[in-house]
Amino acid sequence: MTHTTIKSYAKINLGLDVLDTLPDGYHSLKMIMQTISLHDTLYFEKRKKPSIILKANLPYLPTNEKNIVYQAIRLFKETMKIYDGIFCTITKHIPVAAGMAGGSGNAAAALKAMDLLYGTHLTTEQLCEMGVKLGADVPYCITGGTALAEGIGDILTPLPSPPRAKVLIVKPSVSVSTGEVYKNLRLDESTVHPDIDSCISAIKEGSLKKLCDNLGNVLEDVTVSLHPVISEIKTKMKELGANGTLMSGSGPTVFGLFEDDTAAQTAFEYYSGSDFGKSTFLCDFT
DSSP: OOEEEEEEEEEEEEEEEEEEEOTTSOEEEEEEEEEEEEEEEEEEEEESSSOEEEEESSTTSOOSTTSHHHHHHHHHHHHHTOOOEEEEEEEOOSOTTSSSOHHHHHHHHHHHHHHHHHTOOOOHHHHHHHHTTTOTTHHHHHHOSEEEEEETTTEEEEOOOOOOOEEEEEEOSOOOOHHHHHHHOOOSTTOOOOOHHHHHHHHHHTOHHHHHHHOEETTHHHHHHHOTHHHHHHHHHHHTTOSEEEEOTTSSOEEEEESOHHHHHHHHHHHHTSSSOSEEEEEEBO
């Protein structure tokens, strides 16, 4: 095989809790991760010259060692002692810095593509061991689907697919620093933690209502205090018929779950034409 094309799917958090701050600065997490149909597309091609060449459809995306795809390719080459060069094009659709693991998903796609190109037949566990060196979300992005993520996000337990729903994605035109959000998070006896276990039960029972009733993200209050527009988007989504809404990751992206396809389409059209959403997508669970 000399070339391959691979899709890199976005994720949302159906639940996100922070349990503790670890000595190394990471956080102990308990999250429900879910991939959705929104995706980037990456093309990889072997080259004889040993260099790594990246091209991207977004002019502001770095195409050097600052790009996590570059880092993933380099890590794979070094680990597996591969000396060929790689040419890669990245076609981004997932909003950047949006709490949707776009970069981590691209890194996961790069590791899987390299495994295919070179026929190394690494196990999922081996790919995840490599991926966690690049970022805590990369192992999940390698496996995808629905999963409980614990530890720093790298301890994964597969879950059944959630009940069917249309997923409306709205990213406002504000930027969020994950580091700043975590720095402003206060964990004490007054912290309201989401009920992750009830979300898991809802998924296993196939109850969209119960899932939507228990959606929760402990980071949401922090990010909303910095960017109130997130709360405004959620409120309007509910008015437009969303069964449940939540901020994904550290934000600023908001998603709504809709049982009614017509309501979802109407809401998508509303946000596409409004000042709320810099990027708006209507998706499915994958």
